[in-house]
Amino acid sequence: MPESKITSVEVARLAGVSQSAVSRVFTPGASASKQTAEKVRKAASELGYRPNVLARAMVSGKSRIIGLLVAYLDNQFYPDALERLSSVLQDQGYHLLVFMAGKDASNVDNIVDEMLDYRVEGIIAASVSMSAKLAERCQRLGVPIVFFNREQNDKTRFSVTSDNYAGGYTVAEYLLSLGHKRISYIAGWEYASTQFDREAGFNAALTKHNMQCFGRAVGNFTHEGAAVATRQLVEQGLPDAIFVANDHMAFSVMDTLRHEMSLSIPGDVSIVGYDDVPIASWPAYSLTTVRQRANQMVSKTVEIIVAQIEGEALEPLQIKIDAPLIVRNSTAPNNQTTSA
Amino acid sequence: MPESKITSVEVARLAGVSQSAVSRVFTPGASASKQTAEKVRKAASELGYRPNVLARAMVSGKSRIIGLLVAYLDNQFYPDALERLSSVLQDQGYHLLVFMAGKDASNVDNIVDEMLDYRVEGIIAASVSMSAKLAERCQRLGVPIVFFNREQNDKTRFSVTSDNYAGGYTVAEYLLSLGHKRISYIAGWEYASTQFDREAGFNAALTKHNMQCFGRAVGNFTHEGAAVATRQLVEQGLPDAIFVANDHMAFSVMDTLRHEMSLSIPGDVSIVGYDDVPIASWPAYSLTTVRQRANQMVSKTVEIIVAQIEGEALEPLQIKIDAPLIVRNSTAPNNQTTSA
DNA sequence: AAGAACCAAAAAAACGTTTTATGTTTCATG
DNA sequence: CATGAAACATAAAACGTTTTTTTGGTTCTT
Numbered sequence: 001m002p003e004s005k006i007t008s009v010e011v012a013r014l015a016g017v018s019q020s021a022v023s024r025v026f027t028p029g030a031s032a033s034k035q036t037a038e039k040v041r042k043a044a045s046e047l048g049y050r051p052n053v054l055a056r057a058m059v060s061g062k063s064r065i066i067g068l069l070v071a072y073l074d075n076q077f078y079p080d081a082l083e084r085l086s087s088v089l090q091d092q093g094y095h096l097l098v099f100m101a102g103k104d105a106s107n108v109d110n111i112v113d114e115m116l117d118y119r120v121e122g123i124i125a126a127s128v129s130m131s132a133k134l135a136e137r138c139q140r141l142g143v144p145i146v147f148f149n150r151e152q153n154d155k156t157r158f159s160v161t162s163d164n165y166a167g168g169y170t171v172a173e174y175l176l177s178l179g180h181k182r183i184s185y186i187a188g189w190e191y192a193s194t195q196f197d198r199e200a201g202f203n204a205a206l207t208k209h210n211m212q213c214f215g216r217a218v219g220n221f222t223h224e225g226a227a228v229a230t231r232q233l234v235e236q237g238l239p240d241a242i243f244v245a246n247d248h249m250a251f252s253v254m255d256t257l258r259h260e261m262s263l264s265i266p267g268d269v270s271i272v273g274y275d276d277v278p279i280a281s282w283p284a285y286s287l288t289t290v291r292q293r294a295n296q297m298v299s300k301t302v303e304i305i306v307a308q309i310e311g312e313a314l315e316p317l318q319i320k321i322d323a324p325l326i327v328r329n330s331t332a333p334n335n336q337t338t339s340a
Numbered sequence: 341m342p343e344s345k346i347t348s349v350e351v352a353r354l355a356g357v358s359q360s361a362v363s364r365v366f367t368p369g370a371s372a373s374k375q376t377a378e379k380v381r382k383a384a385s386e387l388g389y390r391p392n393v394l395a396r397a398m399v400s401g402k403s404r405i406i407g408l409l410v411a412y413l414d415n416q417f418y419p420d421a422l423e424r425l426s427s428v429l430q431d432q433g434y435h436l437l438v439f440m441a442g443k444d445a446s447n448v449d450n451i452v453d454e455m456l457d458y459r460v461e462g463i464i465a466a467s468v469s470m471s472a473k474l475a476e477r478c479q480r481l482g483v484p485i486v487f488f489n490r491e492q493n494d495k496t497r498f499s500v501t502s503d504n505y506a507g508g509y510t511v512a513e514y515l516l517s518l519g520h521k522r523i524s525y526i527a528g529w530e531y532a533s534t535q536f537d538r539e540a541g542f543n544a545a546l547t548k549h550n551m552q553c554f555g556r557a558v559g560n561f562t563h564e565g566a567a568v569a570t571r572q573l574v575e576q577g578l579p580d581a582i583f584v585a586n587d588h589m590a591f592s593v594m595d596t597l598r599h600e601m602s603l604s605i606p607g608d609v610s611i612v613g614y615d616d617v618p619i620a621s622w623p624a625y626s627l628t629t630v631r632q633r634a635n636q637m638v639s640k641t642v643e644i645i646v647a648q649i650e651g652e653a654l655e656p657l658q659i660k661i662d663a664p665l666i667v668r669n670s671t672a673p674n675n676q677t678t679s680a
Numbered sequence: 681a682a683g684a685a686c687c688a689a690a691a692a693a694a695c696g697t698t699t700t701a702t703g704t705t706t707c708a709t710g
Numbered sequence: 711c712a713t714g715a716a717a718c719a720t721a722a723a724a725c726g727t728t729t730t731t732t733t734g735g736t737t738c739t740t
Contacts, residue, residue: 005481007726018690023728033688053457054403055726057394059695065437065458072423074618079419083412086440095458096438097405100426117393118405118435141345223618251622259623278414278563282591283599284624347696358720363698373718395696398725 006049015043026051057119066305067120068096069111071103071127075221075248076277077292078126081148084298085124092306094121101128109134116141122305124148129191144308146301149292151193156316158308160301162323164194164274167290168201170325171243171272174288176209179334180240180270184215186229186253188245192221195245198274202243214239219249226252227260234261240334241270247277247289254285254330266332276326286329296321346389355383366391397459406645407460408436409451411443411467415561415588416617417632418466421488424638425464432646434461441468449474456481462645464488469531484648486641489632491533496656498648500641502663504534504614507630508541510665511583511612516549519674520580520610524555526569526593528585532561535585538614542583554579559589566592567600574601580674581610587617587629594625594670606672616666626669636661 008022015022017036024032025040032040043049057063066089073079086096097118099111105128112134115123123138126148135157138145147159175183185202188195206212215236217229226249233239234257244250250273257263257271265271273280276291300319307314348362355362357376364372365380372380383389397403406429413419426436437458439451445468452474455463463478466488475497478485487499515523525542528535546552555576557569566589573579574597584590590613597603597611605611613620616631640659647654 009726019726020691020728021689023726024689027728031688036689050453050457052398052459052726054394054397054459055695056728057695058392058398058697058726059728061695063394068438073419074423076416076419079413079416079422082419082438083414083440086438087442090440095454098408098422098426098436098438100423100430102427113390114435117390119392119394223622251624255623279619282563283595284591349696359696360698360721361719363696364719367698371718376719392696395725396698398696398727399698401725 006047008049008051011040011043011047011049014047015039022049023051061119063119063121064094065097065118065120066094067099067115067118067123069099069101069108069115069123069125069128071101071105074223075246075275076279077149077246077248077275077294080277081126081294081298084294085148085301088298088302092302094306096124105129112138116143121309122146124301124305125150127192127194129193144305146305148297148301149194151197151318153193155318158304158314158317158319160297160304160319160321161194161197162290162292162297163320164197164323165201165204166320167274167323167325168198168203168243169205170201170323171274171290172202172205173209174325174327175241175243175270175272175331176205176211178241178270178331181211181334182214182237182239183211183241183243184217184233184239185213186226186233186242186244186249187216187218188221188249190218190220195221198245219245219252221246221249223248223252225249227256229253230256231260238263239269241272241331243272245274247273247275247280247287249273250287250289250330251279251285254287265330270331270334272331280326281328288328288331289326290323291326292323293321346387348389348391351380351383351387351389354387355379362389363391401459403459403461404434405437405458405460406434407439407455407458407463409439409441409448409455409463409465409468411441411445414563415586415615416619417489417586417588417615417634420617421466421634421638424634425488425641428638428642432642434646436464445469452478456483461649462486464641464645465490467532467534469533484645486645488637488641489534491537491658493533495658498644498654498657498659500637500644500659500661501534501537502630502632502637503660504537504663505541505544506660507614507663507665508538508543508583509545510541510663511614511630512542512545512549514665514667515581515583515610515612515671516545516551518581518610518671521551521674522554522577522579523551523581523583524557524573524579525553526566526573526582526584526589527556527558528561528589530558530560535561538585559585559592561586561589563588563592565589567596569593570596571600578603579609581612581671583612585614587613587615587620587627589613590627590629590670591619591625594627605670610671610674612671620666621668628668628671629666630663631666632663633661 009019012019012022025037123145132154151159215233217232219226219229230253244253273287273289276289280287280289349359352359352362362380365377463485472494491499555573557572559566559569570593584593613627613629616629620627620629
């Protein structure tokens with residue numbers, strides 16, 4: 001019958017040992033004789049004792065809390081990643097304290113301060129950037145940061161992304177191989193490295209084949225923005241194919257083309273996305289896309305951050321997870337009489 | 341230039357005051373003269389001092405941490421709610437520590453223990469149930485629990501849900517008003533109160549009109565499960581209309597009917613969902629559904645939990661937020677020659 | 681048999697705050 | 711001018727642990 005607030009002192013009293021003996025029994029590293037361990041464990045379970053993590057954190061400096069900074073969760077990729085992240089960390093005895101950055105990055109500094117107030121042992125910044133000064137400050141305080149799905153210009157940081165450049169490159173080559181000539185691009189938020197790298201790879205491949213992007217509009221990674229961008233793009237002239245900077249926008253693009261403009265996909269226009277969120281495989285969209293291997297990205301992120309927390313001195317690293325093209329039914333060979 | 345680990349003692353030294361003076365300047369309630377406050381603030385900002393939340397939590401008993409227990413995030417309703425929840429709490433100076441319960445509820449007890457180890461000030465259990473004993477234990481420890489989107493049998497707890505019974509009732513009446521005769525139901529996870537109440541309300545309305553449910557299959561709230569359930573249901577005979585226990589499954593049902601069975605929605609079958617997640621309004625689905633007002637549900641949840649944390653003694657309450665039917669294009673009047 | 685060497689346990693220090701008890705100063709009031 | 715009440719500041723206790731230091735009892739060596 002567990003009472004309200006049981007401390008190690010009371011367990012010690014019941015077990016007839018010192019308070020520090022209780023502590024040692026409950027700390028993995030420490031040593032205690034079999035006898036005392038037995039007595040302590042018995043008393044503890046009798047009283048329903050559980051160590052106070054906060055008190056432990058105070059003196060040991062280990063809060064077992066990792067701060068997660070995230071801007072939004074409406075792109076399905078993030079809840080999915082969050083779920084895995086949380087599970088994996090949980091298995092290692094860490095937990096995520098969640099901080100929403102909101103759409104504007106203006107207050108990231110304040111939020112990071114709040115995180116540090118909780119003495120988080122590490123920070124995972126998902127789809128959020130950070131001033132070099134701020135990142136430097138965390139580093140100095142011994143709080144490792146890993147950027148998840150966002151790379152910093154500053155190459156002295158850790159980041160885990162898919163290979164966005166290669167992904168974009170592959171998409172362009174694939175669309176060219178289908179015989180498409182007028183290939184357009186719908187961009188995400190201009191200041192995101194994911195956006196930038198995907199487009200750079202995409203353009204590099206086009207250039208290599210002596211082509212250039214047929215049209216371009218900005219969707220800012222939002223559903224509504226993508227619809228607007230689609231209209232702009234089509235006004236400039238109908239493309240054969242559109243590469244959309246992520247799946248979340250691609251769905252909006254497909255809906256707009258199909259239901260607003262009565263165009264057929266892939267008959268009139270081929271569409272390629274990026275992420276391979278679960279919805280992409282749903283028959284309603286069956287979206288050809290580039291897979292971000294969420295599992296691997298999460299594992300790597302956790303591996304890096306835990307290693308740093310446990311004192312390993314790693315060299316700053318920009319991990320890029322291989323990102324394969326998943327071909328579905330939103331793309332088809334170009335069957336139009338090309339160039340008039 | 342902020343140094344590594346600044347404590348109130350060092351600020352006190354620089355400001356030429358006692359350490360407790362520093363504390364009082366940084367605790368909202370406490371009083372301090374303008375002069376000292378000024379000196380302290382200056383010294384603090386010079387050193388980059390920020391109070392250690394964990395240390396504060398130790399002595400004051402206020403961790404400003406709220407535990408969020410959640411089973412899964414693939415139903416878009418939850419990330420959406422989580423985002424709002426986190427933002428609202430953040431504004432009030434609380435933060436969410438996330439715990440994934442996983443699919444099996446077997447280990448909920450352990451997870452709640454872990455939460456308590458962190459001295460969370462309250463627990464929000466989203467789409468997760470809890471043994472009466474466990475809930476009782478938290479109560480006794482002074483840690484309030486609010487069940488979000490899940491009601492406990494035990495009416496001595498707090499819960500916030502939409503009015504699932506009324507919602508289900510409305511759906512049945514609406515489908516009947518469209519002239520449908522063969523109305524089937526795809527259930528969620530059988531042990532969820534949301535599932536139970538929606539179906540109960542639905543059946544009550546059918547009964548009232550001297551009808552009964554034409555067919556029933558269980559989808560367990562999963563995408564794949566819903567596809568299987570759809571096949572089972574259709575094998576039993578094609579319904580005029582299907583009420584699906586949530587949107588997440590309804591999308592799968594629609595996809596299966598349309599792309600696997602080449603049926604038209606709403607031409608051959610009308611579909612109604614529950615939740616009104618953002619995807620429901622996308623043209624690809626344009627799903628008629630019952631709206632759960634996530635904003636209101638979140639506000640109420642936060643209101644209740646914060647009030648209890650701050651010491652108000654509320655009566656246990658089962659809040660049911662009004663849940664309006666949102667009619668879109670997945671439903672239409674029955675145009676079939678009825679009953680042969 | 682005496683000292684070293686070890687070991688388990690206990691005692692005490694530390695972590696960085698808030699809170700309580702105790703002083704001190706100021707200031708108005710009789 | 712003395713007095714009591716505010717108002718503020720300080721010192722010290724407390725929070726519940728881990729970690730370091732001290733203690734005391736064995737066992738081993740020589």
